[in-house]
Amino acid sequence: MTNGSTALQHEVTLVELVDRVLNKGVTLTGDITLSVANVDLVYVGLRLLLASVGTLERLEADAS
């Protein structure tokens, strides 16, 4: 893996983790969740990954 893709993997892992911690998991009472709940963060994360992979490929193509 290149450093770039390792960094991306880290970003996506973090987005997945944020999605779990803020959107999943048990709530004791329905009114105490935080305002970012229910945003599809996995989708946001994958958009980030796909956009960044495109950038990386272009950078690698330019460098070669």
Place this chain on the structure above:
Amino acid sequence: MVHLYALTEHPANLPHVRGIGATPLASAALGAIEAIFSEIDGDSAEPTESAILAHAHVVDEVARINDAVLPARLARPYENELALLAAVRDRDVQFRAALDRVRGCVEMGVRVLRKTNGNEADTPSGSQYMRSRLTSVKLAETVADELDEAVSGLARDALRGVTGTRELVLTASYLLAREDGGSFRAAVETVASDRPDLSYVCVGPWPAYSFALVDGGAS
């Protein structure tokens, strides 16, 4: 203020890690259920990256040394321990049922992506958009059915999220026995080999966040 990390069974094993803001962990039992929490400042309850990482780390460690764990969602803290336990007491029966469901299990996810060639029109017409969305949703349902069938011998519960978007076809979550992770990955690889136009990414294992939802999220 009291921040909840997870509910588990009494007697709980308390991990030797610290919580949000390096606060020490504590636990309190209410019948068969034990709540793992820490006393935090009101200010450190904000969903910052460090709070999220600390919360997730505690949940991971609790799940590593306890059999049945319901990870808590990062939420506003409780006024004090009594308020937390009162909230647990209100839904005690549901929590015990949920603990039974996740005992000995982990969650694994599958993300299915479409391999795009980057040449699609950027601004489709309204009818093109609706047609492509309908196709995406139908594809997602088919892909999810194939996955469900492939892992039916392993999965104890399943949830699917169909976004119907061009890049991300499907997000699916499965509840499986801790020891079945390898077999699960192998089953997903078999399905993936029949779908060269799609990328399948296995994520996890992690504590059963998606199946801890007591309000009918995990049907």
